[in-house]
Amino acid sequence: MRESGDDDRERPASDPAPASASEAPAGQPSSVTGLLRPEADAGVDSTRVPRGAPEVMRRALFTRAAEFALLACAALVPVSLAAGQTFLALAALLWLLVLLRTDASARWPRELLLGLLLVFAGEWLACLVNRVPAHLVDPLRKHGVLLALPILAVVARRDPVLYRRAIAVAAVVAAIVGVYAVWQHWSGVDLLRERVLEARGAGFMATGCFSHHLSYGGSAMLALLAAAGLAAGGERWRGLPLLLVPPLGLGLLWCFARSSWAGAFVGLLVLVIARRGRRPLVLVAIGLLAVLGILVADTSVRARLGETFAMSEPPPRLLLFKTSLRMLADHPLGIGPGRFSELFPIYRVPGRYLSTVHAHSDPMRALLDGGPLALAGYLVLVAGTFVAAARGLRAAAARGVATGAGGMLPAAARRDLLLISLAAAAAFLVAGLFQTYFWDQEVVMLWVLLAAPAMTLGGRTARS
Numbered sequence: 004m005r006e007s008g009d010d011d012r013e014r015p016a017s018d019p020a021p022a023s024a025s026e027a028p029a030g031q032p033s034s035v036t037g038l039l040r041p042e043a044d045a046g047v048d049s050t051r052v053p054r055g056a057p058e059v060m061r062r063a064l065f066t067r068a069a070e071f072a073l074l075a076c077a078a079l080v081p082v083s084l085a086a087g088q089t090f091l092a093l094a095a096l097l098w099l100l101v102l103l104r105t106d107a108s109a110r111w112p113r114e115l116l117l118g119l120l121l122v123f124a125g126e127w128l129a130c131l132v133n134r135v136p137a138h139l140v141d142p143l144r145k146h147g148v149l150l151a152l153p154i155l156a157v158v159a160r161r162d163p164v165l166y167r168r169a170i171a172v173a174a175v176v177a178a179i180v181g182v183y184a185v186w187q188h189w190s191g192v193d194l195l196r197e198r199v200l201e202a203r204g205a206g207f208m209a210t211g212c213f214s215h216h217l218s219y220g221g222s223a224m225l226a227l228l229a230a231a232g233l234a235a236g237g238e239r240w241r242g243l244p245l246l247l248v249p250p251l252g253l254g255l256l257w258c259f260a261r262s263s264w265a266g267a268f269v270g271l272l273v274l275v276i277a278r279r280g281r282r283p284l285v286l287v288a289i290g291l292l293a294v295l296g297i298l299v300a301d302t303s304v305r306a307r308l309g310e311t312f313a314m315s316e317p318p319p320r321l322l323l324f325k326t327s328l329r330m331l332a333d334h335p336l337g338i339g340p341g342r343f344s345e346l347f348p349i350y351r352v353p354g355r356y357l358s359t360v361h362a363h364s365d366p367m368r369a370l371l372d373g374g375p376l377a378l379a380g381y382l383v384l385v386a387g388t389f390v391a392a393a394r395g396l397r398a399a400a401a402r403g404v405a406t407g408a409g410g411m412l413p414a415a416a417r418r419d420l421l422l423i424s425l426a427a428a429a430a431f432l433v434a435g436l437f438q439t440y441f442w443d444q445e446v447v448m449l450w451v452l453l454a455a456p457a458m459t460l461g462g463r464t465a466r467s
Contacts, residue, residue, distance in 0.1 A: 129337035334371075
């Protein structure tokens, strides 16, 4: 039974309520206006919270939790493999639930889904063909972080300003790690793992917060491009991203990862070409002068570059390439993931090798681990990101989208994200020719964060 107030009591039929010419019973049309009068809201306390309010509050809190998980993931990816993977999975799960509850009709990026399908299908098919069921779990173990790509892509389209903030957080934390890497170069000590680093001339090989200099090199390469993209994306220079460039650049330089050097150079070049104007050229000129100064002063960097051209014997990567071709001749659908070192003694080409754990090339490793299907998936994910970002930037330029002086409007954030995705994809493609960054969890997590926006902001989904 609902409660009754003084103005809501039932009146006997013999004592009708008085009515004026302009009044009519509730729910009946007024004799003056002809409009329906609202029904009496008897027994309802107007101070009570509407029924839908708790659900709205729960959704808001859930969305805030997803936003926090994304920012925490961005902060931890440049620092820790385990923490980065944990928060990447948490952020992807929370955002998936948010999207299913609030945006169930969201269009998922078909290119990303196709690329993921090809990578996993190719590697599983290679396992089945080669009868190595023990390696069926390797695709999930090595590529599990890629499953976050479609979710992050939709998040970037839904809230580009938030996503841009997450990338900025990752760049800031990576710059702090860069300061630590510079200290490592001169001290030769990795405090996190209590070890002495490999000497390189008067300095040492920096590893940042990771266990290997190549992992840190790939991470620093992508973080440098993120900072440069944030600095050059707006109508005006942005001071904070510019301050992040020196520690990131020095950390990258003193990790002595030549593949990351090449990738960063190409990524910055692509960024300058895409951005146009004088300001990016000024930044590049300052960077080149700084690098030339270091080359003159630091003999270890000159020696590392000299190793690239000192070829008294066949280079190890050429030997690995020939060995890989021999494996493919007998296994056209791939040898299966994680089997290169197992089959290496059988297909080895004579010569001096530095490492025999994998093919030291992303395209070749994709071909070996999963055959043509996995290679096609790799190209769809990495090269497809570059194409989608370039397409999105051209479309934005054709529409004349203003970026805004402050750079925090959604249009400005979308342009920044596309610039960063474009540079990151170019760098990833070039660096991956000489190293397997696509299988390096520390590196690929950051690449996932930077590359995801391109497929929804520049791909078909953005236009549909």
